[in-house]
Amino acid sequence: MSDYIPPALDWVREQVELYESSGGTQGNTLLDTGMPCILVTHTGNKTGGVRKIPLMRVEVDGNYVLIGSMGGQPKNPVWVYNLRANPDVTLRDGTVVSSMRVREVEDEQERSRLWAAAAAAYPPYDEYQAKTERKIPVFIAEPV
Numbered sequence: 001m002s003d004y005i006p007p008a009l010d011w012v013r014e015q016v017e018l019y020e021s022s023g024g025t026q027g028n029t030l031l032d033t034g035m036p037c038i039l040v041t042h043t044g045n046k047t048g049g050v051r052k053i054p055l056m057r058v059e060v061d062g063n064y065v066l067i068g069s070m071g072g073q074p075k076n077p078v079w080v081y082n083l084r085a086n087p088d089v090t091l092r093d094g095t096v097v098s099s100m101r102v103r104e105v106e107d108e109q110e111r112s113r114l115w116a117a118a119a120a121a122y123p124p125y126d127e128y129q130a131k132t133e134r135k136i137p138v139f140i141a142e143p144v
Helices: 010-021 078-085 108-121 124-130
Strands: 037-043 050-056 063-067 088-093 096-104 138-143
Touching (some): 010 037, 037 078, 050 063
Antiparallel strands (some): 037 050, 037 088, 088 096, 096 138
Protein backbone atom coordinates (compact mmCIF):
# COMPACT_ATOMS: atom_id res chain seq x y z
CA MET A 1 0.00 0.00 0.00
CA SER A 2 1.26 3.46 -0.87
CA ASP A 3 1.78 6.22 1.65
CA TYR A 4 -0.96 8.73 2.38
CA ILE A 5 -0.12 12.25 1.19
CA PRO A 6 -2.28 14.77 3.12
CA PRO A 7 -3.85 17.70 1.25
CA ALA A 8 -1.64 20.81 1.13
CA LEU A 9 -4.38 23.26 2.11
CA ASP A 10 -4.89 23.38 5.88
CA TRP A 11 -8.70 23.54 5.81
CA VAL A 12 -8.90 20.60 3.38
CA ARG A 13 -6.46 18.51 5.44
CA GLU A 14 -8.38 19.31 8.65
CA GLN A 15 -11.71 18.41 7.04
CA VAL A 16 -10.33 15.09 5.74
CA GLU A 17 -8.86 14.26 9.15
CA LEU A 18 -12.14 15.06 10.96
CA TYR A 19 -14.23 13.12 8.41
CA GLU A 20 -11.97 10.05 8.63
CA SER A 21 -11.25 10.09 12.37
CA SER A 22 -14.96 10.32 13.21
CA GLY A 23 -15.89 7.44 10.91
CA GLY A 24 -17.90 9.88 8.81
CA THR A 25 -20.09 11.26 11.60
CA GLN A 26 -18.32 14.66 11.59
CA GLY A 27 -16.74 16.77 8.87
CA ASN A 28 -19.33 15.54 6.39
CA THR A 29 -20.53 19.03 5.48
CA LEU A 30 -18.35 21.42 3.51
CA LEU A 31 -16.86 24.50 5.19
CA ASP A 32 -19.62 24.93 7.73
CA THR A 33 -22.10 25.51 4.89
CA GLY A 34 -24.25 22.66 6.11
CA MET A 35 -24.04 21.24 2.59
CA PRO A 36 -23.19 17.52 2.56
CA CYS A 37 -19.89 16.35 1.14
CA ILE A 38 -18.28 13.04 0.34
CA LEU A 39 -14.66 12.01 0.71
CA VAL A 40 -12.92 10.54 -2.32
CA THR A 41 -9.77 8.48 -1.76
CA HIS A 42 -7.74 8.12 -4.94
CA THR A 43 -4.24 7.46 -6.22
CA GLY A 44 -1.88 10.25 -7.18
CA ASN A 45 -1.06 10.28 -10.88
CA LYS A 46 2.59 11.31 -10.41
CA THR A 47 3.33 10.16 -6.85
CA GLY A 48 1.34 6.92 -6.67
CA GLY A 49 0.45 8.07 -3.15
CA VAL A 50 -2.94 7.84 -1.48
CA ARG A 51 -4.83 11.14 -1.78
CA LYS A 52 -8.11 12.24 -0.20
CA ILE A 53 -10.36 15.12 -1.19
CA PRO A 54 -13.76 16.28 0.09
CA LEU A 55 -16.23 17.08 -2.69
CA MET A 56 -19.84 18.20 -2.74
CA ARG A 57 -22.30 15.32 -2.39
CA VAL A 58 -24.23 14.98 -5.64
CA GLU A 59 -25.98 11.63 -6.00
CA VAL A 60 -27.86 10.63 -9.15
CA ASP A 61 -29.44 7.19 -9.49
CA GLY A 62 -27.13 5.65 -6.86
CA ASN A 63 -23.99 7.09 -8.49
CA TYR A 64 -22.01 10.17 -7.49
CA VAL A 65 -21.25 13.18 -9.68
CA LEU A 66 -17.80 14.71 -9.14
CA ILE A 67 -17.28 18.26 -10.42
CA GLY A 68 -13.72 19.51 -11.04
CA SER A 69 -14.63 23.15 -10.43
CA MET A 70 -11.88 24.43 -8.14
CA GLY A 71 -14.08 27.46 -7.58
CA GLY A 72 -13.85 28.44 -11.24
CA GLN A 73 -10.07 28.82 -11.24
CA PRO A 74 -8.33 28.74 -14.66
CA LYS A 75 -6.79 25.30 -14.04
CA ASN A 76 -8.30 21.95 -13.14
CA PRO A 77 -7.78 20.68 -9.60
CA VAL A 78 -4.96 18.11 -9.47
CA TRP A 79 -7.38 15.36 -8.50
CA VAL A 80 -8.91 15.54 -12.00
CA TYR A 81 -5.64 14.24 -13.50
CA ASN A 82 -5.40 11.62 -10.76
CA LEU A 83 -8.87 10.27 -11.59
CA ARG A 84 -8.17 10.28 -15.32
CA ALA A 85 -5.07 8.13 -14.73
CA ASN A 86 -6.41 6.00 -11.85
CA PRO A 87 -10.21 5.62 -12.00
CA ASP A 88 -10.58 3.20 -9.08
CA VAL A 89 -11.50 5.11 -5.92
CA THR A 90 -12.96 4.64 -2.47
CA LEU A 91 -15.84 6.94 -1.69
CA ARG A 92 -17.02 7.77 1.82
CA ASP A 93 -20.55 9.16 2.14
CA GLY A 94 -20.95 9.73 5.86
CA THR A 95 -20.44 6.36 7.53
CA VAL A 96 -20.76 4.35 4.30
CA VAL A 97 -17.57 3.48 2.40
CA SER A 98 -17.79 2.05 -1.13
CA SER A 99 -15.40 0.96 -3.87
CA MET A 100 -16.20 2.91 -7.01
CA ARG A 101 -14.88 3.42 -10.52
CA VAL A 102 -15.03 6.87 -12.05
CA ARG A 103 -15.29 7.90 -15.66
CA GLU A 104 -15.18 11.34 -17.15
CA VAL A 105 -18.48 12.21 -18.79
CA GLU A 106 -17.87 13.13 -22.43
CA ASP A 107 -21.37 12.66 -23.86
CA GLU A 108 -22.94 16.13 -23.92
CA GLN A 109 -26.47 14.97 -23.14
CA GLU A 110 -25.35 12.93 -20.12
CA ARG A 111 -23.02 15.75 -19.03
CA SER A 112 -25.83 18.33 -19.21
CA ARG A 113 -28.13 16.13 -17.12
CA LEU A 114 -25.45 15.52 -14.48
CA TRP A 115 -24.37 19.17 -14.46
CA ALA A 116 -27.99 20.22 -13.82
CA ALA A 117 -28.18 17.81 -10.87
CA ALA A 118 -24.87 19.13 -9.51
CA ALA A 119 -25.93 22.78 -9.86
CA ALA A 120 -29.23 21.99 -8.13
CA ALA A 121 -27.29 20.46 -5.22
CA TYR A 122 -24.70 23.26 -5.17
CA PRO A 123 -25.77 26.38 -7.14
CA PRO A 124 -22.30 28.04 -7.17
CA TYR A 125 -21.21 25.50 -9.82
CA ASP A 126 -22.95 27.63 -12.48
CA GLU A 127 -21.09 30.72 -11.24
CA TYR A 128 -17.79 28.82 -11.31
CA GLN A 129 -18.34 27.76 -14.93
CA ALA A 130 -19.25 31.34 -15.91
CA LYS A 131 -16.02 32.75 -14.51
CA THR A 132 -13.60 30.34 -16.23
CA GLU A 133 -12.87 29.65 -19.89
CA ARG A 134 -12.14 25.98 -19.28
CA LYS A 135 -14.88 23.40 -19.53
CA ILE A 136 -15.20 22.14 -15.96
CA PRO A 137 -14.72 18.35 -15.89
CA VAL A 138 -17.62 16.15 -14.81
CA PHE A 139 -17.06 12.61 -13.56
CA ILE A 140 -19.49 9.92 -12.51
CA ALA A 141 -18.51 7.44 -9.78
CA GLU A 142 -20.26 4.09 -10.14
CA PRO A 143 -20.14 1.05 -7.83
CA VAL A 144 -17.57 -1.55 -8.86
